[in-house]
Amino acid sequence: MSGSLPFSTSSPPLQSRELPRMPVMRPRFQVPVLKPLTAALSRVVLPEKLKVAASESPVTVASPEGLEADRVTEAERKENGFSSRRRTKIICTIGPRTCNFEEIEALAVGGMNVARVNMCHGTREWHRNVIRRVKQLNEEKGFAVAVMMDTEGSEIHMGDLNGAESAKAQDGQIWTFTVRAFDPALRPERTVTVNYDGFAEDVKVGDELVVDGGMVRFVVIEKMGPDVICRCTDPGLLLPRANLTFRRDGSLVRERNAMLPTISSKDWLDIDFGIEEGVDFIAMSFVKSAEVIRTLKSYITAQSPGSQIGVIAKIESVGSLKNLKEIIQASDGAVLARGDLGAQIPLEQVPSVQQEVVQLCRKLNKPVVVASQLLESMIEYPIPTRAEVADVSEAVAQQADALMLSSESAMGQFPEKALTVLTSVSLRIEKCHREQKHLDAHATQTDLPIVSSSKADRIAEEICNTASRIANKLKADAIFVYTKTGQTASLLSRNRPDCPIFAFTPSTSIRRYLILQWGLMPFCLDFSDDAESNLNRSFSLLKARAMINSGDLVIVVSDIMQSIQAIKVP
Ligand SMILES: Nc1ncnc2c1ncn2[C@@H]1O[C@H](COP(=O)(O)OP(=O)(O)O)[C@@H](O)[C@H]1O
Ligand SMILES: C=C(OP(=O)(O)O)C(=O)O
Ligand SMILES: [K+]
Ligand SMILES: [Mg+2]
Known part of the structure; x- marks a missing residue:
């Protein structure tokens, strides 16, 4: 594979983008x-x-x-x-943009090492088809792509948007978050369902409602039975099943999340499905303790003796940070899931947590994945921002085992180009790292x-x-x-050897x-x-x-x- 990026040399589109806080025009x-x-x-x-x-x-x-x-x-x-x-491995989330055989094959050709399916979205039938296509590709065309199933977990999140890919919330707009169930066709405009029944009781007027780690924010202005009326204070795109957190007096309210089970009843059914379909890894969302990892591992052993399904802990909550070492020790690897993590801890703490988790995993000999928003702007643009390239470079320089694409490959417009960027940046930074090590006469392992x-x-x-x-x-x-x-x-x-x-x-x-x-x-x-x-x-x-x-x-x-x-x- 060539190390250059096959990007178009024309300027990016000029229309203002749907996603907030992204530059409209960027140099090549x-x-x-x-x-x-x-x-x-x-x-x-x-x-x-x-x-x-x-x-x-x-x-x-x-x-x-x-x-x-x-x-x-x-x-x-x-x-x-x-x-x-390339030494750094790449995980691609498979979504509506990349789910047919040819699209999955294109990712495999582009260097995808692991295909991830996120059980937050889609039906089991949909996921079954994807998993079988990956296996078919391996068998018929000689690829070696592993499959990772990511559980939904039971944190609070929005419902899906009646099939819409997204909905735009404007500054000052009034939206209703509700625990009422709707016939999808009858859902009123600017109304979002919430999966957690206690939601309307738990929030208070004045609370800040944070969507997707801060991509959109609302303030609660009124409570009416099952409905929570909010005003948008930070406009942006609402995505289906986006994670919700709420803040009171500047602090995260997390008592409720702390009480929710890590593995919901729906997750158990998904886990049975994953075992049946022979996935290679199960990534557990919102892990809070090592105990739950051990529970899943012994369940897998009982259900499928001798199977090699790796249980991967997603580090994405305050709870997981509190028990970090025990969780990683109990697991077969970790995903630093920066999307939700960034909603639970201040953003400026995410880079140091990343460094800590990557180093700890290496010490404990567990593979570690750096995930989420690596090339977020490439959902819409064929080229990344410099900041994104710097972010990818940092993860590669830290020698994380793998990088993960989420929306970029699941529903973005340029999944293959995003993959090419990860490949090129990885090769470049890995090479620099080796050369630098050799220039430094004192550098020892x-x-x-x-x-x-x-x-x-x-x-x-x-x-x-x-x-x-x-x-x-x-x-x-x-x-x-x-x-x-x-x-x-x-x-x-x-040991991260040179060869x-x-x-x-x-x-x-x-x-x-x-x-x-x-x-x-x-x-x-x-x-x-x-x-x-x-x-x-x-x-x-x-x-x-x-x-x-x-x-x-x-x-x-x-x-x-x-x-x-x-x-x-x-
Ligand atoms: N199986 C699927 N069916 C439909 N949409 C999906 C699927 N998988 C992923 N997506 C879309 O891709 C986006 C990014 O995927 P991912 O990062 O895994 O989820 P999330 O945004 O919920 O954290 C999702 O928000 C969703 O819009
Ligand atoms: C990878 C993540 O998890 P998910 O996409 O399942 O929310 C994340 O939160 O960064
Ligand atoms: K998930
Ligand atoms: Mg998450």
């Missing part, structure tokens, strides 16, 4: 083309043989050669060469705290830390890891599970009894796809033999 932005890096291989290497023990359970593999190749990886490798392969609790895990951890250090020092072209559980691959990724990590696993579900993690290119390989032949097969298969070349230096790690070897590709 372009990221220069990335030059392929050539691997300098002057070093003497140790042509030792890898001794990988045979897998006890050889597993299904997609292609006849025994390797399920990722088309995008292959294309990127061909164009960019090894070292400029920052020591990561010990994460393992058992002796066996500790051995694997030290092997991975050492293998990453060796790979960096020898300027290796790749790390190969043979892993049954995926743990060794994660521990390598945690890409090819992870070979016999399990298709472990493979998809690893897709979310920084720098990992997971493949399915049905390990045979002969370790040397496994290695040779990996070499020849990757060579045939131009993903490695003769003479490349590869550091090989095996979680079965607990070994590290430096091998020159024959």
Whole structure:
């Protein structure tokens, strides 16, 4: 994939945009083309043989050669060469704009690693179709796209707008927020339903009603039974099912939210649906405790023994920040969901919370996703703002595992261009990061705290830390890891080494599970009894796809033999 942004060179449209607080005209932005890096291989290497023990359970593999190749990886490798392969993963929310087969395929071609469906919106039938299309694409066209299902959660939100994509609230306009149920056709104009029955009782005249973290604001001027009459004080677009918070005397009123269950009865049905459809990750909205993560994990184990569904904690409320470490420790990863988080804490605190969450996840060896409003203006415009590019750059520089598109891909006008921006910015910033590290003679790998609790895990951890250090020092072209559980691959990724990590696993579900993690290119390989032949097969298969070349230096790690070897590709 080229590093340049294929944006139109014409100016953005001149009409004033629907979204508030966005500039009407913006100058063009372009990221220069990335030059392929050539691997300098002057070093003497140790042509030792890898001794990988045979897998006890050889597993299904997609292609006849025994390797399920990722088309995008292959294309990127061909164009960019090894070292400029994108390490930061990309999640795209699938919505009305991107839900048919061709549209999902276009995102997969553009580099989507994970497709997210948000159970806040749409029907289960709609989501089933999307999930099946992603799986069909993987099976028929050789992509490797994982599926993440995001629960609705039970925070207070507006109803859907009778099918309208949005509604505009003007300054000073009077709107009614109500807990009454309407026949959709009979809903009066400027009336919004609220999902929480206690809403009309809980709010008080004078309270500030904040929609979607401040995209629109109202003040409560009167209460009439189930209806709360409000005046718009900050105009903007109301989106279906937008989150609602209310503030009293400048502080967030959150007692009600604190009492709502994290997993509603509707969420449980959605979770059953997700397990049935074989999603790879379930992201739990508005997590408040580690306990609820453990509850879901044991439920999944009971419902679907041996399944590899990862439970991801969404950090998006004051409650989640209070128990941050325990929540992350209990989960299989975290999403920093800045949309709702920004509604619950002052906006100026979001960047420092982001940094804290990204660092903590790395310490605890859990993948972390930075989500929401990364390229918000691209919902309407084909180019991002400089501020958005800076925001994306910051998340990439922090070495988050993944970036996530929400509205930009779900209902925006330029989903593929938004994806291209994330790809180009990621490649550029990752490259700068590597170059900067090499220029700084004193830069050494920052020591990561010990994460393992058992002796066996500790051995694997030290092997991975050492293998990453060796790979960096020898300027290796790749790390190969043979892993049954995926743990060794994660521990390598945690080190954020300079070269890409090819992870070979016999399990298709472990493979998809690893897709979310920084720098990992997971493949399915049905390990045979002969370790040397496994290695040779990996070499020849990757060579045939131009993903490695003769003479490349590869550091090989095996979680079965607990070994590290430096091998020159024959
Ligand atoms: N399955 C869907 N059906 C209809 N609209 C959707 C769907 N998924 C997402 N959207 C639209 O895309 C927007 C952005 O998606 P997302 O960020 O996941 O949700 P939210 O805005 O509720 O946080 C939503 O507000 C909604 O308008
Ligand atoms: C990603 C988020 O969650 P959702 O889109 O489900 O509201 C968010 O709040 O930023
Ligand atoms: K959600
Ligand atoms: Mg949210």
